[in-house]
C-alpha cells in the first residue's frame with residue numbers, strides 16, 4: 001500500500017464546493033488585496049485563537065518580521081530562539097538587523113529548553129522566540145517568567161501549532177504576540193502563501209496593520225516606512241472556510257498520533273514523541289527518531305511509505321549562518337535530533353489501514369527478522 005507523506009487533494013475534497021464558492025465570492029467582489037474577506041477571516045481567527053486581535057499578512061515569515069519590527073527590534077539587539085526550527089524563524093530575526101542567539105531544545109519535547117536561557121541572555125536581548133515545533137508548545141511558564149523578570153518580550157512561533165494549548169491557553173496568546181503560517185502544508189493551510197499575527201495588544205496590532213501596508217494609516221498617508229505584506233482576499237476566503245474544519249481535523253490528527261504511539265510502543269531502536277499532559281498537541285508532524293536513518297528511509301521508500309526529515313541540519317550549522325561562528329557540538333540535543341528524526345505520514349485524512357501499513361513498514365525496517373516478516 002502506498003502512503004504519501006502528505007495528501008492535500010483528499011484534504012480539500014471534503015469542502016471543495018465551499019472553497020470554490022468562497023473564491024467565486026472574492027472574484028465577484030473584486031476584493032483581492034486586503035479588504036473585507038481579510039477582515040472577516042481576522043475576526044474568525046482571533047476568535048479561534050481566543051485572542052483579541054488577529055492581523056492577516058503575507059506569510060509566517062513576514063508575521064515574525066513584522067512583529068519584531070513593530071516592537072522596535074533592530075540592529076544591535078539580540079533575539080533568542082532555538083536552532084531546531086525551520087530557518088524562517090531565524091531569518092526573520094536577521095532581517096530586522098538583530099542577532100540570533102540560540103538555546104538548545106529539550107530532549108523530550110524537542111522545544112526550547114528554558115534552562116538554556118540564563119546562559120544566552122545579555123543586556124542586548126530584546127525578545128525570546130520559542131517555537132511550537134511539530135504542534136506542541138514548549139514549557140512556556142519558565143520562559144515567560146524569565147522574560148518578564150528582565151523586561152524581554154516573548155514572541156511565539158506558532159507556525160506549526162494552530163489550536164495547540166498550554167495549561168488551557170491557546171498557542172499565540174501567552175506571549176506578547178503569536179505568529180502563524182498558512183503555508184499549504186500547515187494544519188491550517190491557504191491556497192498559496194499567507195500568515196497572521198495574534199495579540200492582545202491593540203497598539204501592537206495597529207502598528208503591524210500599518211507596517212503590512214507600507215506604513216499607511218489612511219489612503220496615501222504613510223506614518224512610517226513599511227512594506228507590502230498584505231494577505232490577499234482569495235487566501236482569506238479559503239482560510240475562513242478551512243478554519244471551520246480545523247478543530248475537527250486537529251482531533252483526527254491526535255487520534256492518528258495515538259494510534260501510531262500505541263502500535264509502535266515498546267519497539268526497540270525507536271524513540272517516539274512525548275506529549276506533556278498539560279499541553280494539547282496538534283500533531284502537525286509525527287517525528288520518530290532512529291539511529292540508522294539512511295537504511296530506515298530506504299526501507300520505507302521500498303514499501304511505498306512517504307517520509308520526511310524536519311529538519312536534517314540545525315540552523316546554527318547551516319552555511320547561511322556560518323557568520324555566527326557556531327561549531328558542531330554547540331547544541332548537542334538539536335544536532336542529535338537532526339541526525340535521527342524521521343517524520344511519518346501525518347494528516348487528518350490518513351486511513352487506519354494506511355497507519356497500519358506505515359507501522360508494519362517501520363517494524364520491518366528496524367527488525368528485518370522472519371519473526372516480524
Ligand SMILES: *Cc1c(COP(=O)(O)O)cnc(C)c1O
Nearest residue numbers: 059060061086088089159181183
Ligand atoms: C512554516 C514555518 C515558518 C514560515 O512560514 P511561511 O508561511 O512559510 O513563511 C516559520 N516558522 C516555522 C516553525 C514554520 O514551520
